[in-house]
Amino acid sequence: MVDQPLTSRGAATHRRIIEVATQEFAEHGIAGARVDRIVAAARTNKAQLYAYFGSKEGLFDAIFFSSLERIVNVVPIDATDLADWAVRLYDEYLRRPDLIRLATWARLERRPAGHLVDDPDRLDDNKLRAIAEAQAAGLVRRGDPFDVMAMVIAMSMAWSPVSNVYAATAQEPAELHERRRALLHESVLRAMAVDQDHQS
Incomplete structure (x- = not known):
């Protein structure tokens, strides 16, 4: 199955999840981070989060590797x-x-x-x-x-x-x-x- 590009609304949701989750993981770690807090602050739901990232661990991975690449590039x-x-x-x-x-x-x-x-x-x-x-x-x-x-x-x-x-x-x-x-x-x-x- 080919991944479909995000709609503008979907991209905005995706971006909010990343922004909120970055702070959540930075403050609480992997075990301490709470998906409930992330989806509430990102104004979305668990189904949407899991559709994008698969799991809480998958979300952390996406953010973590992006942060490493940012430092290399910046x-x-x-x-x-x-x-x-x-x-x-x-x-x-x-x-x-x-x-x-x-x-x-x-x-x-x-x-x-x-x-x-x-x-x-x-x-x-x-x-x-x-x-x-x-x-x-x-x-x-x-x-x-x-x-x-x-x-x-x-x-x-x-x-x-x-x-x-x-x-x-x-x-x-x-x-x-x-x-x-x-x-x-x-x-x-x-x-x-x-x-x-x-x-x-």
Whole structure:
């Protein structure tokens, strides 16, 4: 059976479900999210939700993978300037803290160890290739490209909603964010700089 395109009314309902469910999952996690609350806030019904997404888990999957792809697309990697990439990730976490919370719930409730998704290559291939090329060009320190990527992302999340020290918000003073951006930029720059003593 071929899927039919959504009508304008159906598209609006679909969009409302996604918007409401994103906040519901970000706040309550997968187990704690309630379909009743989602359909009430989205002004629809369970039958419509299940017709679009199949199940609550299917709805979470749709939102979660969309959030991962958003970060990849909105904050594309520049492996020749990983410090700038880290700062742009910091800014995205300020704009969309719900996306980081979704990933945290996926880690807590689904995958406590290993990769966060079944097929990490789908999202990481371009990033890892870019880092490897920058390493080959002598622009980034040696090491497993995946580990380099993981470290830069971890540094960018130092003040994100998953921080166990301090979670920043977009409402804080601009000068505070500028100070953090400067520290993050310098730290990543130093951490990922080529060690001339160990280059052939």
